Amino acid sequence: MLAQLNEIGYVKNIFPLEGNESQQLCDIAVNIAKLPPNDRKDVFSFKPEIKRIFEKILLRLAIDAELTSYCFFLEKSAERNWPLAMHQDINFPDYVKALSNFDFDRWTKDGFWIRLNLDAANEHSGALLVEPKSHLGNYKSARKKAIVLNNESGEVILFKPLLFHGSDKMKVLQQRRVIQVFCISNH
Numbered sequence: 396m397l398a399q400l401n402e403i404g405y406v407k408n409i410f411p412l413e414g415n416e417s418q419q420l421c422d423i424a425v426n427i428a429k430l431p432p433n434d435r436k437d438v439f440s441f442k443p444e445i446k447r448i449f450e451k452i453l454l455r456l457a458i459d460a461e462l463t464s465y466c467f468f469l470e471k472s473a474e475r476n477w478p479l480a481m482h483q484d485i486n487f488p489d490y491v492k493a494l495s496n497f498d499f500d501r502w503t504k505d506g507f508w509i510r511l512n513l514d515a516a517n518e519h520s521g522a523l524l525v526e527p528k529s530h531l532g533n534y535k536s537a538r539k540k541a542i543v544l545n546n547e548s549g550e551v552i553l554f555k556p557l558l559f560h561g562s563d564k565m566k567v568l569q570q571r572r573v574i575q576v577f578c579i580s581n582h
Contacts (some may be wrong), residue, residue, distance in 0.1 A: 396458065396553070399578060400507055404558035409551040412511075413456045416448055417549045421513055425509055427468045428472040436488055438466040438574065449509060449576050451550065458580070460507075465577035471521045471565055478564040481526065481541060484508075484556035491577075503556055505580045506510050510552045513572040517545040521565040523552060530557035563568045 400406050412420075427435060439446045449462055460548050465487065471477070484503075491497060516522035524541040526534075539566055541561070554560060556577070565571065 397458065397582065400553050400555065403527045405525050405527070405544065405552060405554040407546065407550065407552045409456065409553070410547075410549055411452045411551055412448075412549050413451075413455075416451075417513075420445070420448065420511070420574065421572075422521075424468065424513055424574070428470055428572075430468075435468040437464070437490060438468050439464050445574065448528065449511075452511075453578065459582060460576075460578040460580045463491065463496075463502075463506075463577045463579060464494065467575055469571075469573040469575065471562075471571040473568040474564050476568065477520070479561040481524065481559045481561040483530075492552060497581075502577075502579060505582070506556050507578055507580065508552075508556065508575050509578055510575045512546040512550050512552070512572055513548065513574065514570050515546060515548045516571050518543040518563070518566070519567040520569050521562045521571050522546060523554075523565065524561050525554060526559040529559040530555040534559070553579050568569055 396406055423445060427438060427442060430441060434441060445466065446462060453460055523544045524545055526540045528541065546552060
């Protein structure tokens, strides 16, 4: 799994949730959605039970990595619908930069996102867009090379922070909620 992640920049079709974890996360998401936008960028501080679920995900996927405290919640809906330009994650929030283990080079080289999709999404509902292999260096985003990563509810997508990614504005209005956590591989 990590070999594919390092080679093309993403891995999808991962379904690691068990039992009622999906419903648990959806229930928690209702409360997170009520938080002010800035507080949704530090989810573990407000909902530590989410961290335990993501720790189980790493174990089930047999990935030797550590969760960071960088966890955020995104929600697109009829009221909140925006396009997100193709970008690389090179800016980290101040609370992340203040962590004792923060090392920009290591985080961008060995780091990856666990993106847990609480709702299904496709090209009409703002699914994640990525440019495969764009994390490998000296690459300028060419949006025409982007592919849509359609996903099912409960599906996890792993991707590298330097992979160019974004999303379109929804054309079909539906709820699209994502909890995304930054991890660092220990390989």
